[in-house]
Amino acid sequence: MTTPAATEPDQSALLRPHAEQAFAEELSALDRTDDRPRPPSWRLSPWAVVTYLLGGTLNDGTVITPKYVGPRRLVEVAVATLATDRALLLLGVPGTAKTWVSEHLSAAISGSSTLLVQGTAGTAEESIRYGWNYARLLAEGPTAGALVPSPVLTAMETGTIARVEELTRIPADVQDALITILSEKTLPIPELATEVQAVKGFNVIATANDRDRGVNELSSALRRRFNTVVLPLPASEEEEVGIVTRRVEQLGHALELPPVPAAAEEIRRVVRVFRELRSGATEDGRTKLKSPSGTLSTAEAISVITSGAALAAHFGDGTLRAADVAAGILGSVLKDPVADAVVWNEYLEAVVREREGWADFYRACREVSG
8 A cells, every 4th residue: 555645735725824834925025135144044134034023115015014013122132132142032921922923033034933842841851852763762772863853953953943932831850951052052962972063043932921930930040041022912902903903814814714894893892802901991091990810812802803703704794793702702801700700790880881882792791691
């Protein structure tokens, strides 16, 4: 029996293409027009990487769409860090696009974002250093052919970016496997009496959720190896509405959802609810509110709207309405079914019920709240 040869999948059929696949044309356009100095092994100059992240129009008229909306200086600091010998730690509350920024930085700098270590409580040291093909190890003993490189080791050998997601969720003793790699830029392999030295261009982007403090704190030795950039929540309602609108359009296209017209009103409403509950006050500052236990991040707002769009397209008349987003909002708010229910009910009665033009939203929320 023969197996069919592996073929490249049709990118239009991919549920979630990597950044370098989804934005290949923009990266190619930047490569063609980028005449600024590039650090060793970088596919683009630091200026072009920042342009790719924040968007702009190139000299040849190519429009680069923004991948991240936030302070330009933060992105410049992050990119400048990666052009040095210091690793980059992206820190922030959930939903501040840490993983998104990490992926796009890797795609723009190295042309690939797939050298990834996903941090969990079960992440082993082999995920950062190397492991072994045990069948070959038993047959051959410790040989180069039996060694299984980690994404970090591969990045060292190829002069590219390795990503470590949720660094503070990794056990402390496993985290510390990064210390020698980041300080000496080498990885000893005592079983083979050798070491791997990093090629120019190698670096590490790690992300961490600042609500995970106390889970697995970074040692001071490891923290010193990183330059930390804190990614903030969107500064204004308009900024957050723009982010949500753009991502919902992208996701809708990727998921092949029928277009949902006139969604702007519900997007703005969801964003306002999330921002008010996050901040503990209404938009005008007149009413103080209790905040729920969840983060109510921009990413969750995107999820609520995308789910609502699917409801409206498949089970409604194609127009996104309050009833389509009410259940999603409830699921985002009620992380603690007792305490958060009190917060939500107070918000509904004190704010939503009294707000002009929100009667449909109040009714829809009351219906799903029971």
